[in-house]
Amino acid sequence: MKLLEPDTLIDGFTIEECIHSGGMAHIYQVRYTDSRHLMGFPMAMKVPRMTAGDGAENIVSFEIESQIMQVLTGPHVPRFVAAGDLQRVPYLVMEYVHGRTLQHWLDSELQPDTEEVARLGAAMAQAAHALHQQNTVHLDLKPANVLMRDDGNVVLLDFGLSCHAHYPDLLAEQLRKAVGSPAWIAPEQIVGVRGDPRSDIFAIGVMLYQLCTGELPFGEPQTDAGLRQRLWMDPVPPRKLRPAVPAWLQEVILRCLEPVAADRYPSAAHLAFDLSHPEQVHVTERGTNVTGTKFKTHFKRWIKAAGMHYQPSPVPSQQIAEVPIVMVAVPHKDVTDATLYSLRQAAARSLGTRPGARLACVTVISSGLTSASDEERSETNVHRRYLTNLHQWAQPLEQPENQISCHVLESGDPAQALLDYARGNNVSVIVMGAATHGLKTQRFVATVPIKVAMDAPCTVILVKQALPFEQLASATAPSKTSSGYSDSDSDGPSSFGDDLGPLG
Numbered sequence: 396m397k398l399l400e401p402d403t404l405i406d407g408f409t410i411e412e413c414i415h416s417g418g419m420a421h422i423y424q425v426r427y428t429d430s431r432h433l434m435g436f437p438m439a440m441k442v443p444r445m446t447a448g449d450g451a452e453n454i455v456s457f458e459i460e461s462q463i464m465q466v467l468t469g470p471h472v473p474r475f476v477a478a479g480d481l482q483r484v485p486y487l488v489m490e491y492v493h494g495r496t497l498q499h500w501l502d503s504e505l506q507p508d509t510e511e512v513a514r515l516g517a518a519m520a521q522a523a524h525a526l527h528q529q530n531t532v533h534l535d536l537k538p539a540n541v542l543m544r545d546d547g548n549v550v551l552l553d554f555g556l557s558c559h560a561h562y563p564d565l566l567a568e569q570l571r572k573a574v575g576s577p578a579w580i581a582p583e584q585i586v587g588v589r590g591d592p593r594s595d596i597f598a599i600g601v602m603l604y605q606l607c608t609g610e611l612p613f614g615e616p617q618t619d620a621g622l623r624q625r626l627w628m629d630p631v632p633p634r635k636l637r638p639a640v641p642a643w644l645q646e647v648i649l650r651c652l653e654p655v656a657a658d659r660y661p662s663a664a665h666l667a668f669d670l671s672h673p674e675q676v677h678v679t680e681r682g683t684n685v686t687g688t689k690f691k692t693h694f695k696r697w698i699k700a701a702g703m704h705y706q707p708s709p710v711p712s713q714q715i716a717e718v719p720i721v722m723v724a725v726p727h728k729d730v731t732d733a734t735l736y737s738l739r740q741a742a743a744r745s746l747g748t749r750p751g752a753r754l755a756c757v758t759v760i761s762s763g764l765t766s767a768s769d770e771e772r773s774e775t776n777v778h779r780r781y782l783t784n785l786h787q788w789a790q791p792l793e794q795p796e797n798q799i800s801c802h803v804l805e806s807g808d809p810a811q812a813l814l815d816y817a818r819g820n821n822v823s824v825i826v827m828g829a830a831t832h833g834l835k836t837q838r839f840v841a842t843v844p845i846k847v848a849m850d851a852p853c854t855v856i857l858v859k860q861a862l863p864f865e866q867l868a869s870a871t872a873p874s875k876t877s878s879g880y881s882d883s884d885s886d887g888p889s890s891f892g893d894d895l896g897p898l899g
Contacts, residue, residue, distance in 0.1 A: 399442065404428055405484055406477070408440060419453045419555065420444055424491060438476055439491035442484075454485070455565050456555030461487050462562055463554045467529055471522035471550055492550045498538035501605060509641055512606045513670045514547070516647075519599050520667035522549040524821055527592040527663060527711040530560040534589060536598035537579045538605070558590045560710045578615045582626045582654050585619075591708035592715060593656040596666055600651025600659075607644065608636045612652060626654055627696030629688040638685075643673045646682030654696060661718035661751045664821035665798075668720060668753060671820065675800035718751040719823030724813055724847075725758045725788055726828060727781060734828050734860040735788060741826050741858045743792055753798045756785045757816060759809040778803050810846035818852050829857035 398421060403410040408425045415422040425440040427433065443457040464475045464487060479486035497515070500507075507515070519541055526533060533540075535556040542550040556574055558564050566574050567589055575584050581597035588594075604612045612630030616622050633640045633648055647669050653659045660666040669676050676682075708714070723742045726734070746752055758781055785801035792799060806812035817825055829844055848855045 399423060405440075405486060406479060408438075408477075408488060410440070414439065418444070419456060425488060434476060434490075436474070437491040437493075438488055439473075441487045441489070445485075454481070457481075457485055457487070459557060459565055460553070460555045461485075463531060463557055463559050464489060466559070467526070467531060467554075469525050469529075470548060471525045472554075473550065473552070492542055492544065492552075494542045494544045494550065496539055496552075497541040497543065497602060500543075501538055504609075506609070507606055509639075509644060512603060512644065513673060515543070515549075515606065516599060516603045517667045517670035518543070518547060518549040519602065520596075520663040520670060521821070522551050523592070523595045523599065524663035524667060524715070526551060527595070527715055530710055530712050532558050532590050532592050532708075532711055533595050533598075534558055534584065535575055535579075536595050536602070537576045538602060541602070560590060560712075564589055577617065577622060578611050578613065580622065581656070583656055585622050585626065588708060590711070591656055592663065592711045593659045593661075596651050596659050596663055597656075599663070599666065600648050603644075603648045603651065604630065604633060607633045607640050607648065610636065623700075626700040627693055628654070629693070631687055632684050634683075635685045635687065641673075642678045642682040643676040645684075646676055646678050649681045654700075662715040664715065664720055665718065665753055668755075668800075668820055672800060672802070675802075677798070716823070717749060718753075719749060720753045720755060720821055721745045721749070721824045721826065722755045722757055722813075722817055722820075722822045724825065724827040725756055725785060727758050727760065727784065730828075731860060734858075737858050737860045738826065738828060739788065739791060741856060745824055745826060745856070746792065753800070754789070754792065755816075755820065755822070756789045756799065756801045757804060757813065758785055758802075759804045759806055759812045762805055762807050778805075810843045810850075813843075813847055814850055814852075823853050825851055825853060825855045826858060827855070829859050 398413060398416070399405075399410045401411055407428050409428045411424040411426065413421055413423050420441050420443045423440045423442070425438050441457075441460075443453045445453065458481065461478045464472070465478065467475070473492050474490035476488040476490070477486075478488070497519075500515075519536075522541075523533065523536070531554070533551055533554065533556075535553060536551070540552045542552055544550060556566065558566075567587070575581075579598040579601045581591075581594035583591055584594055601612055604610070613625050613628070614621075616624070629649070630652060633645050634642070647666070651659055651666065660669075721742065723738055725738060742754060742756075746754055760777065760781060781803045782801055785803070789799050789801060802816070804812045804816060813825070813827075816822070825847065827844055827847065844855075844857055848857065
């Protein structure tokens with residue numbers, strides 16, 4: 396279709412200016428012709444190119460995007476308005492989102508600092524995770540398709556190459572070849588595997604590499620042979636190009652860029668977690684290496700890739716559900732050994748049934764604990780003491796396949812602090828103590844577990860305290876535990892009933 400002139404009328408929409416003319420479509424700003432119809436937000440119309448020299452993938456991509464946009468929801472995608480009939484005039488009307496694309500950022504040649512790179516990466520990962528939860532994999536994430544709002548959130552654009560688990564994959568059925576942007580396409584896409592959410596994690600890794608070094612990790616290959624090299628090749632370590640890149644950030648980036656999808660982050664939520672909590676990133680040789688991968692390793696991968704058989708990807712929502720982020724709320728005041736033991740056992744069971752899951756151990760302390768002026772009760776010392784307690788509590792849970800991190804939150808409202816943490820870190824399961832005392836009181840005053848259970852964005856497991864063996868009967872007497880937590884009588888405050896109330 397030729398370029399539309401301003402003031403052209405199409406199905407009740409008035410064309411305004413053309414704001415983008417790409418290789419596959421033209422995008423126009425539009426408004427309703429009838430002023431009585433107001434959407435409350437600006438709109439854009441996308442019309443596929445259909446001239447003699449355009450390929451069939453233009454129409455196929457339009458069909459895919461029209462199908463997927465109508466079922467996607469949330470703040471990380473433009474709102475759908477209307478779609479035109481392919482037999483008459485194909486078009487797609489959606490919300491026009493104001494902001495800057497990541498490509499504009501890169502074109503400005505401004506070198507972002509580490510904190511800014513981590514913030515941008517976490518926002519991209521959050522957006523990708525929201526997409527994967529809706530069983531959609533973008534498969535064409537690149538700087539031009541990542542729009543940053545003024546509030547810091549990311550909106551993903553252009554779903555013409557995407558794959559939805561519950562709809563036919565028209566690109567795979569009709570084109571039968573790898574489709575994507577050469578610089579950002581994942582290795583498994585090159586061999587025809589579509590629908591794996593870890594392909595989007597690879598693309599985010601490429602963009603993080605760009606932000607840190609100003610270069611593309613694999614260049615811009617134009618041949619099949621050039622594309623296939625990423626099946627076995629590692630890029631030059633970012634720290635070799637830019638020594639100022641911290642080891643933890645290189646660890647994150649190179650994990651995203653692993654040739655085998657199973658070696659990357661199991662979900663975008665895990666990637667967002669590491670980028671939001673750099674102090675919790677476990678740095679391996681991957682993060683400290685500045686010489687690059689040896690030829691012998693690349694040669695072995697090349698041999699393996701030549702005979703590798705790739706399996707179809709599972710449903711994205713099912714795949715990310717198998718590797719959740721589990722949060723356990725650990726009390727620090729007026730708590731018995733039995734409660735601490737029971738919480739640890741419940742956390743171990745959650746991890747044991749979900750290999751690859753991450754465990755976040757969280758305790759909430761009162762704001763007043765860090766307000767004292769003396770050195771012993773300074774903010775640094777208080778947080779360090781409680782972090783030490785959490786690490787000691789979690790030590791028996793350490794397993795190679797599980798990632799465990801510890802966090803001390805400061806708040807006057809423990810329930811809200813736990814809820815905010817769960818929402819901000821895409822927590823799938825909350826494990827916390829169940830208050831078993833004061834049942835009459837609970838009818839009138841909601842305890843922390845009740846507040847969390849009522850408003851939690853995910854599953855909540857409430858754990859009742861249980862003595863592990865006869866010898867722990869003595870734990871019902873007030874004493875100091877070896878981990879630094881104070882105990883109380885078992886008939887008194889238990890778990891999160893009163894001890895997380897004031898948390899002082």
